[in-house]
Amino acid sequence: MGEAPQGELLQGTLDMLILKALTRRTMHGYAIAEFIQQTSEDVLRVEEGALYPALHRLELRGLLASEWGLSENNRRAKYYQLTAAGRKQLASEAAYWNRMTAAIARVMQTT
Amino acid sequence: MATRRITTTWLRIKALLRRQKLDRDLEDELNFHLAMREAHYKAQGATAEGTDVRSAARRQFGNVSALKEACREMWTFASLETFWQDIRYGARLLRKNPGFTAIAVLTLALGIGPNTAVFSVVYNVILRPLPYPKQDRIAQIVRTYQDQLDSNRFTAMEFRFWQERREPFQFLAAQSPVGFNLAGVSRPERVRGLHVSAEYLAVLGVEPMLGRDFRADEDTVNGPRVAILSNGVWKRDFGKDSGVVGRSILLDDRPYTVIGVMPPAFQTTPPTDVWTTLAPVAETIASGSNLLVVGRLRSGETWQQARAYLSVAGAQYLQSFHRLRLPPGTDFTIYPLQQIISRPVAGELSTLQFAVGIVLLIACVNMANLLLARAGARSHETAVRMALGAGQVRLIRQLLTEGILLALLGAALGVLLARWGLVSLLALTPVDLPRAQQVSVDRWALAFTIGLALLTGILFSVAPALQASKADLNETLKQTSRRGTPGARRGWLRRALVVSEIALALVLLACAGLFLRTFTNLVFSDPGLNPKNLLTVEIWPTGSRYNSTQSIANFDHELVGKIEALPGVQAAAVVAAGLPLEFGGNNAMEVEGRPARQQIGADYREITRDYFRTLACPLREGRYFADSDRQGSQPVVIVNASFAQNYLPPGGVLGRHILIDGDTWREVVGVVGDVKSYLNAPAEPTVFIPAAQAPYETTRLFGGWFPMHVLVRTAVDPLSLAAEVERQVRAVDPELPIGRSNSMEQVLATSVAMQRFTMVLMTLFAGLALMLGAVGIYGVMGYEVAQRSHEMGIRMALGARPRDVWRLVVGEGIGLAAIAVAVGIIAALGVTRLMKSFLFGVGATDPLTYATVTILLVAVALLACYVPARRAMRVEPMIALRYE
DSSP states (O other), rough: OOOOOOOOHHHHHHHHHHHHTTTSOEEEHHHHHHHHHHHHSSSSSOHHHHHHHHHHHHHHHSEEEEEEEOOOOOOOEEEEEEHHHHHHHHHHHHHHHHHHHHHHHHHHHOO | OHHHHHHHHHHHHHHTHHHHHHHHHHHHHHHHHHHHHHHHHHHGGGGOOOOHHHHHHHHOOOOOEEEEEEEHHHHHHHEEEHHHHHHHHHHHHHHHHHHHHHHHHHHHHHHHHHHHHHHHHHIIIISEEEEEEGGGGGEEEEEEEEEEEOOOOHHHHHHHHTTOOOTTEEEEEEEEEEEEEEESSSSOOEEEEEEEEEHHHHTTTTTOOOOOOOOGSSSSTOOEEEEOOOOHHHHHHHTTOOTTTOEEEEEETEEEEEEEEEOOOOOSSSSSEEEEEEEEEEEEGGGSSSSSEEEEOTTTHHHHHHHHHHHHHHHHHHTTTGOOOOTTEEEEEEEEEHHHHHHHHHHHHHHHHHHHHHHHHHHHHHHHHHHHHHHHTHHHHHHHHHHHTHHHHHHHHHHHHHHHHHHHHEEEEEEEHHHHHHHHHHHHHHHTOOOOOGGGHHHHHHHHHHHHHHHHHHHHHHHHHHHHHOHHHHHHHHHHHHHHOOOOOTTTHHHHHHHHHHHHHHHHHHHHHHHHOOOOHHHSOOOOOOOTTTEEEEEEEOTTTTSSSSHHHHHHHHHHHHTSSSEEEEEEEEEEEEESSSOEEEEEEEETTSOOTTOEEEEEEOOOHHHHHHHOOOEEOOOOOOTSSSTTTTOEEEEEEHHHHHHSTTOOOOOOOEEESSSSEEEEEEEEEOOOTTTHHHHHHHHEEGGGOOOHHHHHHHHHSSSSSEEESSSSSSGHHHHHHHHHHHHOOTTEEEEEEHHHHHHHHHTTTTHHHHHHHHHHHHHHHHHHHHHHHHHHHHHHHTTTHHHHHHHHHHHHHHHHHHHOOOOOHHHHHHHHHHHHHHHHHHHHHTTGGGOSSSSOOOOOHHHHHHHHHHHHHHHHHHHHHHHHTTOOOHHHHOOO
């Protein structure tokens, strides 16, 4: 299969994306990676080596809560969901991100 | 942010408690992801390419273990984890080397235990504040001569003098010890009593728990007989009866009313069972210098002010009591009570503390050596660790943990040893060691010694680690652990340590040897009398009933007659002004033939007829006293050999005249053998006069300072007759105060009790030091041999005989020992000089002692080298060489 251009994700950005991915529903780690990959149209590929440390870190900080459940194919899987603190964190990071990108865009649009 | 950290910590704690679950969950989570990926590839039809789905998924996944580690580590307190790991590893290492561990732990324990025990005694006897409120305000009045402490004992009259000048003191009191026969209780027994003036308990600042303190109006000559009980006696003999106040008890067959009981923690020095008033014995016991005067300083009064006041009062004292003929240069001052109490034994105890401190030092040196040797043996392992990626910090932390673990084990054993050692120590102490009853294992001593042990463990674990981490990894890795000869330079620290500890051991051995010889000299020295089967009873015949020579002589005669009539008694006598083997009275006299006005001072005793026979003291010339020597007949005197030697021309002794105290010229009718006052000093020149001829004023004067003693030569155990003899005394005079009854052997033993104590302990410590030193040599030599087995193999392959190898090893050991001995002897010479005042019959540089301990030390050193040397001899050249 053809390789779409890969983007490198900074740790902070990955955290934000994970939080965003979980706004609607709870997901396990694999699903989160899939979600990000698909929604970004294959531009962003999350490596497991980055994903799981990020997930555990977020959980340790109290931004995510976890629960064990059964997956679609009846396997034991760990599901993550946002906590109230997580939502607040997401909101502030998203606001920051938007401000940054708007500012960068303005600079880039000058001729 | 803070709340975030709290959340994190809390989650980590929860994870800590469910460690296995955490691992399993991580495993499951990652496996799940792996499985999903497999399914994904399967769905995509990767199998068409023949690749194993599983491994493809795995490859995509990356390093699972590293990932798991990374995640796992987030959930743990990282530092705690590694710390716990280090501890477990260290413990395993210690278990696998039981020999090393045992020696190291034992070494530390032998350093910590005795030290803590001795320091506990030192602390309790000398350093710990007295258990009274604001005890630093309690003082004792003392007399000094040329600024040195001269005497702290006063008569009742002198106490009254001080009471009239009590400005610096809030309370002033006096005490005098005595013994009582307690009766009228569940179990009659002999108890320790203390006569105290009314303000005594106020001086100490403690009130009775039950009942009340003495009242001023009770402390009078004809006041009511009242007593306060100690808590111990109240428990033992009164069954903690809360109605004991008001009860009547019998002390020496006289009724006393109990007015109070003291609280449990309270005790005086000397320890007492019953306190009673002082005034009733003012004319008898207290007419002698038997009172200690203590006071509590007024608040706001400084010690300086009080001392200045006393000095001024002292000048008045010298005037009022000019009859005492105290020399100019006499002054009066106050000492803190705590200091006075510990003064008699401070010197010996300090010596012992010093000695046991050396043992601790040696133990630490041994520990250091052991750890250094072990670090050297593990240099290979350390290099491997570093090659595998261990950081320097991690390495040091691990070695540190091991060192601390060892130190803690040693400390634990040391504490046990300290407890046990203290019990044994107390069993050994002289009975009159002040404040020894309250001794327990002291916290500060324990903390100090454990701290020192830990410090040694840490220092000598870390130092080699630092050294190792700087070493060239390549070089170390290329060598196997047993190969290679460490350069002479590298071993210098070890050797220096061994030399220093052997030298220290030699110092202790020399001290112990000197003390041992001192003690044996004392014990085998001839006291001049036969101490076996000799009973002594202390009596105080002073006061209105004994106010003339005749009355005293009559009393003596009647008493001796009654006692000699008892079965089992061979002879009896009464002596005034001092017991043999104790400090006694001294008088001024002139000798015929020597320049007049040239007075000499000599010991003075008033005795009854059979005194010398009772003591079994031989007659050298002339005769003993007889019944014909009494008032009105020719004044006579007997002198001892020492007096005759010093002051009378040989052959011209008998018939010479001596003037004693300006009284009357007496004719010398006999010369007797010397009887010592102190075992470690030659006998004092002494004169004896018959009690019937003694001038009353002189008797009364000395009767103020010394009790009279009844001496009884028995055919059976002397103490078995004590009660009977006392009864006879009471039969002659029921009111006569009786003091202590001892056998002369007890008196003898007491006079050397402190020397025995010091000797036993010094010997013990020297033994410990020697043993530790031997272990040190053994360890170092053993290590050297192990390190150089390769070299030994080569030597033997090249033709050296086992003998030569043996000689090589032993030669090195002897070389070290020789240096150590040289250093040690120099050090010992310096140290023993300070001990001169404790020695008897042997000089501080006694060659015999030094030679003996040196030979002992060298012999032990040889022995310690023996096993490693034999091991070196047995090295198989082929095996050693093959070991690449």
